[in-house]
Amino acid sequence: MTVAGGLLIDDPSPVEPDDVVVPLRAATPSSARSRRSLDAASEPVAPRGPGGLTDERTIAAALVAGQRWALAAAFERWADLVHGVARQLVGRDDADDVTQQVYVEAWRSRATFDPERGELPGWLVGITRNLARAHHRRRGPDPTSLVVDEQRDADPDPTIRPERVVDALVVAAAMRDLADAQRAVVELTLLAGMSQSQAAAELAMPLGTVKSHHRRALARLREALGRSRP
Amino acid sequence: MKDRTSPTDRELAELAAQGRRALQDVDDAALERIWANVRAEVDTPSGAAVPAPRRSREPPARQRRSRPASRVPSWMASAVAAAIVLVVGVGLGLALGGDDGPDRPVAIASVALAPLPGADAEPVVAMLREGSGTRTVEVDLSGLPEPDGFHEVWLLAPDVSALVSLGPARPDGVYVIPDGIDLVDLPVVDVSVEPDDGDPTHSGQSVLRGEVTLTG
Numbered sequence: 001m002t003v004a005g006g007l008l009i010d011d012p013s014p015v016e017p018d019d020v021v022v023p024l025r026a027a028t029p030s031s032a033r034s035r036r037s038l039d040a041a042s043e044p045v046a047p048r049g050p051g052g053l054t055d056e057r058t059i060a061a062a063l064v065a066g067q068r069w070a071l072a073a074a075f076e077r078w079a080d081l082v083h084g085v086a087r088q089l090v091g092r093d094d095a096d097d098v099t100q101q102v103y104v105e106a107w108r109s110r111a112t113f114d115p116e117r118g119e120l121p122g123w124l125v126g127i128t129r130n131l132a133r134a135h136h137r138r139r140g141p142d143p144t145s146l147v148v149d150e151q152r153d154a155d156p157d158p159t160i161r162p163e164r165v166v167d168a169l170v171v172a173a174a175m176r177d178l179a180d181a182q183r184a185v186v187e188l189t190l191l192a193g194m195s196q197s198q199a200a201a202e203l204a205m206p207l208g209t210v211k212s213h214h215r216r217a218l219a220r221l222r223e224a225l226g227r228s229r230p
Numbered sequence: 231m232k233d234r235t236s237p238t239d240r241e242l243a244e245l246a247a248q249g250r251r252a253l254q255d256v257d258d259a260a261l262e263r264i265w266a267n268v269r270a271e272v273d274t275p276s277g278a279a280v281p282a283p284r285r286s287r288e289p290p291a292r293q294r295r296s297r298p299a300s301r302v303p304s305w306m307a308s309a310v311a312a313a314i315v316l317v318v319g320v321g322l323g324l325a326l327g328g329d330d331g332p333d334r335p336v337a338i339a340s341v342a343l344a345p346l347p348g349a350d351a352e353p354v355v356a357m358l359r360e361g362s363g364t365r366t367v368e369v370d371l372s373g374l375p376e377p378d379g380f381h382e383v384w385l386l387a388p389d390v391s392a393l394v395s396l397g398p399a400r401p402d403g404v405y406v407i408p409d410g411i412d413l414v415d416l417p418v419v420d421v422s423v424e425p426d427d428g429d430p431t432h433s434g435q436s437v438l439r440g441e442v443t444l445t446g
Contacts, residue, residue, distance in 0.1 A: 099261075172248075
């Protein structure tokens with residue numbers, strides 16, 4: 001199935017604005033230059049597959065299939081998320097051990113991951129929570145509650161409570177995993193405090209497209225957050 | 231069980247900003263150690279190695295960059311200039327040790343090729359190698375079902391606006407990347423089914439695709 005000689009990305013899911021169908025031409029070496037309209041507007045971003053999700057789906061499928069490189073890829077992508085969450089749930093001293101256990105467990109239970117029901121980072125956070133609970137059960141309540149209470153009494157600031165920081169890590173990691181265009185939009189609308197109109201001007205993107213990216217991106221962030229909460 | 235209401239846009243923004251800082255707070259050296267331990271626990275007795283993640287700062291990578299400039303191929307020099315980190319051969323469990331003369335092909339990166347939705351294909355891993363100034367993509371396509379026509383290997387731009395053919399499927403699985411091709415621009419490895427009609431353009435029927443992930 002092709003469209004006017006274009007390369008149709010044969011994906012049954014709804015077409016995102018960034019799934020562009022472009023005319024093909026065989027490029028000679030001297031003309032092999034890609035144009036990335038986002039480059040001018042933002043700092044250089046890592047090139048991604050169409051839709052941006054390709055990477056997570058690729059890693060997920062390969063992990064379930066038992067391809068060992070996928071565990072390395074999952075570590076490269078999300079070990080900082082796992083470690084950050086572990087640090088909030090079991091403390092700095094034990095975060096390294098728990099992170100290690102999470103990835104070993106992820107490999108051993110890889111066949112239980114269902115790509116239809118969620119994404120890898122959320123699954124890894126779930127494993128982290130389980131292992132943190134097991135860690136606390138082993139250690140007994142007293143040392144950990146001491147840590148938690150001290151933290152609460154010393155810093156009444158609710159923004160640094162463990163569950164809040166876990167939420168923040170999950171949202172930031174999910175933002176990092178967004179498709180290029182969606183990420184570029186919310187970096188401006190969420191992080192830089194721009195209005196959608198300002199973002200549209202900054203990115204030289206139609207306002208309607210910006211609104212669509214913003215809406216979808218926030219939906220994905222909320223979904224990631226919802227799935228990772230206990 | 232969600233006992234908290236869904237966050238507002240503003241709350242999401244605060245979480246994102248805070249989370250971004252928290253993610254940066256992670257100790258890379260600790261992650262390297264952790265990964266080494268994971269690998270030790272997970273590797274099979276037969277020694278099939280789990281590749282090291284890209285994040286790892288293995289010493290051979292530093293050795294590589296400190297070689298005299300004349301030994302660094304121009305495409306890699308430009309890649310380094312763009313602050314691109316590639317998986318080094320040692321990290322992949324290949325080319326271990328100090329045997330790497332400048333002329334022996336070294337694995338530069340691995341690319342996981344995933345089947346496109348609806349394509350009848352299993353995922354395969356392609357290797358990027360460089361040796362004696364020649365870069366190759368190496369991928370074993372013998373596991374693909376017999377096509378109506380032939381398979382062809384391509385490098386694509388991420389937005390598919392440009393592409394170059396590496397040629398039809400070869401029994402030895404080695405595809406030379408022409409000089410002058412910058413993998414920054416064409417980082418996607420694509421395998422298509424091409425009809426035997428003499429038309430050199432891409433058929434649009436891709437069966438496998440994967441991208442060298444470059445971190446900027």
